[in-house]
Amino acid sequence: TGYITLDEGYVNTGSTTSAITYLDGEAGILRYRGYPIEELAANCDFVEVMYLLIYGELPTEEQLTNFRNSIRRHTMLHEDMRSFYDGFPRDAHPMAILSSVVSALSTFYQDSLDPHDPQQVEVSIHRLLAKLPTIAAYSYKKSFGQPFIYPQNDLSYCENFLQMMFAVPSEPFHVDPDFVDALNLLLIVHADHEQNCSTSTVRMVGSADANLFASISAGISALWGPLHGGANEAVVNMLEEIIENGGDVDKYVELAKDKQSKVRLMGFGHRVYKNFDPRATIIKKACDRLLDKLDIKDPLFDVAQKLEHAALNDEYFVQRKLYPNVDFYSGVIYRAIGIPVQMFTVLFAMGRLPGWIAHWKEMHGSKTKRICRPRQVYTGETKREFIPIEKR
Ligand code: CMC
Numbered sequence: 001t002g003y004i005t006l007d008e009g010y011v012n013t014g015s016t017t018s019a020i021t022y023l024d025g026e027a028g029i030l031r032y033r034g035y036p037i038e039e040l041a042a043n044c045d046f047v048e049v050m051y052l053l054i055y056g057e058l059p060t061e062e063q064l065t066n067f068r069n070s071i072r073r074h075t076m077l078h079e080d081m082r083s084f085y086d087g088f089p090r091d092a093h094p095m096a097i098l099s100s101v102v103s104a105l106s107t108f109y110q111d112s113l114d115p116h117d118p119q120q121v122e123v124s125i126h127r128l129l130a131k132l133p134t135i136a137a138y139s140y141k142k143s144f145g146q147p148f149i150y151p152q153n154d155l156s157y158c159e160n161f162l163q164m165m166f167a168v169p170s171e172p173f174h175v176d177p178d179f180v181d182a183l184n185l186l187l188i189v190h191a192d193h194e195q196n197c198s199t200s201t202v203r204m205v206g207s208a209d210a211n212l213f214a215s216i217s218a219g220i221s222a223l224w225g226p227l228h229g230g231a232n233e234a235v236v237n238m239l240e241e242i243i244e245n246g247g248d249v250d251k252y253v254e255l256a257k258d259k260q261s262k263v264r265l266m267g268f269g270h271r272v273y274k275n276f277d278p279r280a281t282i283i284k285k286a287c288d289r290l291l292d293k294l295d296i297k298d299p300l301f302d303v304a305q306k307l308e309h310a311a312l313n314d315e316y317f318v319q320r321k322l323y324p325n326v327d328f329y330s331g332v333i334y335r336a337i338g339i340p341v342q343m344f345t346v347l348f349a350m351g352r353l354p355g356w357i358a359h360w361k362e363m364h365g366s367k368t369k370r371i372c373r374p375r376q377v378y379t380g381e382t383k384r385e386f387i388p389i390e391k392r
Contacts, residue, residue: 137164190351267328
């Protein structure tokens, strides 16, 4: 069978070439299509970043207007899809709803499933970008029995999402511009991160020529895991637990160092970043700004800072180069906006969607595309004599 290189967890294995995101883990550099994440986060609208990732260039004003208008045309969900929500239990996790409903898009839009037809691909991209916030907000409304709020197309992408989340038909609703800015920034810093677990999943599924909806649904499932996007939810649960137990961060650090405990410091460590995670730096600053401006005192933020300090001064974390990652402070911002903890990873998915799409599209554009089919090193039994059932 030839010589097989074993690399569990793909630590050193490049699965593809890519021109989308540049990441230097030692220097803490992250760039989308060559543009530093810090500049994009400070100056862009999330929709501009979507365009940049998917089409490779920052849009001109005209391109951006056309792109926005096209997305707006697709924000509504087919009325028949609403009945799915009746079937899900009230306490269903919104990530489960998100991946199921995204997968179901391929049953409603059978006219845009061919990965080799550029026009079909284009319309499925716009449908996904437009509908994901609607699907997400409906899953939240479902969780406590409020009526769904239809998308409102004169609002921006982020405003529309917040309105669908928090408006109720009986009262006028005002979207707080500080919340819109904070959400916009969070979506931008989550928008791509090269060959992470969910993106590799999207590419893997897409490599079999599965349609875009099916591929993205698989990516959402991968993202749900607590070692990946689910960490933002796990961080807040961890911080709450620390507060409930008296706020002793040093004790928690000790617990996270003890391999027997199976406890990890959630929101800490990264496969690639070994110095700092530039996204965490941006988010922590934004967090500071928002809480300060709104005069919010969140005990979670205080505990998070103390925990960070304790870990960064501990030999175990220093030696292993474990630093706060993107998920460490994002939850504090989500909480300030009023987003409940089980929706955190859904927000991550909304941010990561253009990245997933860009990778799926890049793969299909590659002349060297092949189905992803890793090999293995077999460790099972060698050939055995078959034993008839009555003799076993
Ligand atoms: N707390 C305690 N110890 C840790 C942690 C942590 N958060 N992360 C890594 N370690 C230890 C690990 O036990 C190992 O120790 P040793 O060398 O003694 O066996 C060493 O550090 C290397 O860890 P690893 O598990 O081999 O590293 P990895 O690259 O396979 O895993 C990771 C990366 C992000 C899954 C891991 O650091 C982790 O579980 N972090 C907590 C979960 C988290 O915050 N995930 C979000 C990642 S960033 C956003 C995203 O990807 O979605």
